[in-house]
Each structure stands twice: as C-alpha cells, then as structure tokens.
Amino acid sequence: MDGMKPEAEAGQIALKEERHQYILELLGSEGRVLAADLSTRYKVSEDTIRRDLRELASSGKIQRVHGGALPRRAEAVPFVSRQQIDMESKIGIARAAADMIRDGQVVLIDGGTTNLRIASYLSRERLATIVTNSPPLALALADHPRLSVLMLGGNFVKEERVTTGIETIRRVESIRADLCFLGMCSLHPEVGITVGDQEEAYVKQAMIGASTEVVGLISLGKMGTSLPYLVGPASRLTRLITDASDEDVLNPYRSQGIEVTST
Amino acid sequence: MDGMKPEAEAGQIALKEERHQYILELLGSEGRVLAADLSTRYKVSEDTIRRDLRELASSGKIQRVHGGALPRRAEAVPFVSRQQIDMESKIGIARAAADMIRDGQVVLIDGGTTNLRIASYLSRERLATIVTNSPPLALALADHPRLSVLMLGGNFVKEERVTTGIETIRRVESIRADLCFLGMCSLHPEVGITVGDQEEAYVKQAMIGASTEVVGLISLGKMGTSLPYLVGPASRLTRLITDASDEDVLNPYRSQGIEVTST
DNA sequence: ACGATTTATGCAGGATACTGCCAAACTTAG
C-alpha cells in the first residue's frame, strides 16, 4: 500500500519470468545455483526462489537438488545402471504403454530401459506377437505364457543392448505392425526425434514406417533435448506417453496432432 | 571460460549431487578414488564422502571397496538363471572352450547354459566375431571391449532362450565360421546328437554346416542319452569337450575320429 | 471505475535432508 515496489529498483529482477530467464543463464555460466544465494541476489524470499526452481524443474529445464539446482546433464553413465535412473517415472510410463496392447496385435518394441519395463506390466492373459531388436526385452518376455516373440537379428550394439544394421532394417521392413513403442533418447518439438547413433536412427525410421501407430515413451528429463542423429520430426509419432505434466511442455506436441498421455 | 571444469572450484562443492557427479567423473578419468582424498578435496568430512560412496554404490554406479571406490564396468545384467546345476563341471568345460578361440576368428555359439559360461572366460584381449542365436550370450558379451557380436534373429523359444526358424537358418547358412560351439542336450555314440525341439535341430544342423571346426560341449550327465529329434551323427563333431573321464565312455567317440578333451 | 478472480509473494510450522561427530565393528597389513 505504501511503496509500490518494495525493493525492486533498477537492476533488480522483480518479475517471475525474468528471474527464470536469469536463473537459467546463471546456471549455464556457473554450472550451479544455490537457493539462498539467489534469494539475496534478487531480493526475494527463499520460498519464491524455491517455487521458481520447482517450476523450472517440472518443465525439465533444470535439475533440482537439495540446496539449489544443477544444469540438466546428459547422463554420463552408459552402463546397465541406467535402469535405476528415474525408476518411478519409467514404471508409470511403461505401465501405460503395456495397457495399450490388445489381443492379436503385432507390436514392435524398440530397445531402451523404459521399453524394457513394459515387459513387467504386460498382462499374462495377453495374446500378441512382440517383435524386438532388444535381447534384454526378449529375455524379459521369456516367462510370459502366451506371447510370441520375434527377435530381430543384426549387429549387436553393446552400449545400447540392441541390434542394428541392414539385416535388422530389412526384417522390420517386411513386417506390418499395429503398434510400435519407440524408445526416445531425446525429443524436441521442433528438432524432432534424435538419437546418438546413426545405425539406431535408421532402425527407428524403419520401425516407424512399419507400424500403423507409433508411440513414443519419454521421461521428462529427456524432453526438449536433442542429439546428433535425426530419426524424423516429432509428428511421426501418433502418441506420446510421458511423466511430464507441464502444459507448456506438452502443448507443442498436441498442436502437431500427437495424442499425449501424461502419467 | 575454458577452465570451468569442476576441478576449478573443487574447494567449494556444496551440493551433494555435485559431488556425486564429480566423483563419477574422477572415477572415469583416474580409474579409482580414495575416501580420504575426496574428503580433503571437497572440504567435507570423510563421513559425508563415505555416505556419498555408499549411495552411488547402492544405485549401482560405482563399486565400493575398502578405502574408496572403483568404476563398475565389469558388472553385467543381473541374470536370474538357474545356472547352478553342474556349476563345477560347466566352468571347466567353458574355460577350455574359451581358450580355443583365436584372434580374428568367426565363432558360432549356440544357446545353452554351458555355452553361456564361455562369455565369462573369454580373454578381454581377444579380438573376434561372435555369432549367436542366444540373447543371454549376446548380453553377457556386452561388457567385452573388443568382440564384435552378431545376433541371429528369429522366433524366440522361451524355454531355451534361443532363436530358431527359417530366418535363423538362412542367416547361418550365409556365414563361414572357423569354430562352432554346439550346446549339447544329449549325445550318444551311435544315435548321435539329439535335441528336444525340431526347430532347434535344424538350426544346429545349419551351424554344423557353416563351420570348419565343430566343438561339442557336454557334461557327463548328458552323455549316452538321447532325445526325439536328430541333429546328426556324433561324427559331425570334430572335437568334444567334457568333464567325463571314464575311458569306456570316451573311447567310442575317439574311434569315430573325434578329438576328445577331458577337463 | 469497481469488485471479483487469478496470480505472485511472503510467512509460519512441521517434515525432511544433509552433515559432522562418536563409538563399536570390521578390514587390512604387518
């Protein structure tokens, strides 16, 4: 009532969007931000900063940690231990994906740790044909009583645990699938679907072409990022299953005609 | 701007996640880390470092050891298989088989639990091409640094964890291998090599035909038995590796011109 | 212009997380 702008003088950041922008820049240059530090810097309470950070984190722009935030790093862990990362979200996504499969369908399933989890949530009553280039997935389905599993051969890429190459592609091209679950390394509304390996990109392209419906499974952390090799535009997906819930993140996909399921 | 690596501000690391990231990087570049060293480096107590290491270890990202930690490359997928059967004998057989492989060779390896063990005993220096219809074997080789792995596609037989069918056979027929390790379900000097599945029998036939040398791996308990589907006469084998040592059991094979290695 | 609805912010509290210290148990090396 008294002073219109309590402390916000020239040079001080008073608006939320401005702070967000600035936090991102700072994160880019310093590699880390602390909640307490930001609070004194912008002359706002720590609660406000925390809200800012929470918001930025929920739209996937930063990685929130106790005490502040870090830039979202590309995971430097090419091991099996990726399975542990984001467990919670992957479970939700995988379960939603498993529920999409109907009796009698032919389903293409790509590699990746999220896709691997689909196996756990497939109803044991389900009768379908699963086609995959992921040996771990085939193994995970070995205990399922009614599924028929077709393993796609090819060169085995150790890091990703999938097969690739012309052999894999040829075989995929001779299939007509109802459904395809594509493992997403990264997805960006404008850039599209991208991966870190050229061979894998070709395989994914073939899978997209072979299937009526193409479903992308992607956790929040990978949205809005991109990698060197392009698979295709995001619009090649007919559906997106994700744990992201921020409308600003999801709407760009909806406007491209992609059905979005948020778990 | 170049020197913005974490090292530059090692004394100021305040966030847990930051330390974690840094520890992983350090582990990647130095090959090991010491708790006491990390403590002075980050200016936190050793207790905190130990907690960090414990946490990283429990999520599978590092291997905790007394005094510090090591990278965790050698750890493979948590196989939940029942390979306990005949452990002792299978280890000896698998080790002898692994020793047969030479640099530059193309090696066909069939499914089966004994064959799977070959992966563990393959020298990490060995440079060769492994062709297999066993997804578990391909996975077991994923941590090997120098091998090239070709996965044979086909219908996945859940009980045996191998691929079969015309697709598998066609692909095998287009290969010229130096060596072939055949998993033996049962072997009889007169009846020959037999298995419990027709499709598998065809695949094994193709493998025998595609390889210069054919090695049968068989534990004592399976010798002298037979199953419904014939792969071919015992004489199709050029070598037999077994834990049987009874001359009466082995001589019938020797007299067919088969080299016999008893472990 | 006015009140009503929405949005942003700050504050209080209870809950949670992180850290350092300590004692007991354990490991490693002589």
Place this chain on the structure above:
DNA sequence: CTAAGTTTGGCAGTATCCTGCATAAATCGT
C-alpha cells in the same frame, strides 16, 4: 596376534524443503 586405518549406525544440530494460509499485485468482466 596386534595396531592402524576404515566402515557403519546412531545422534544431534542445522539447513533446506513443503504445505497451507494470508496478503498484495495484476487481470478481468461488467
């Protein structure tokens, strides 16, 4: 075996976080 170094689990202090609520600013509809 002992001795030194290491690890673990419990404890307490502090910092950080979240929830709900109240206030202030901004937006909106009439």
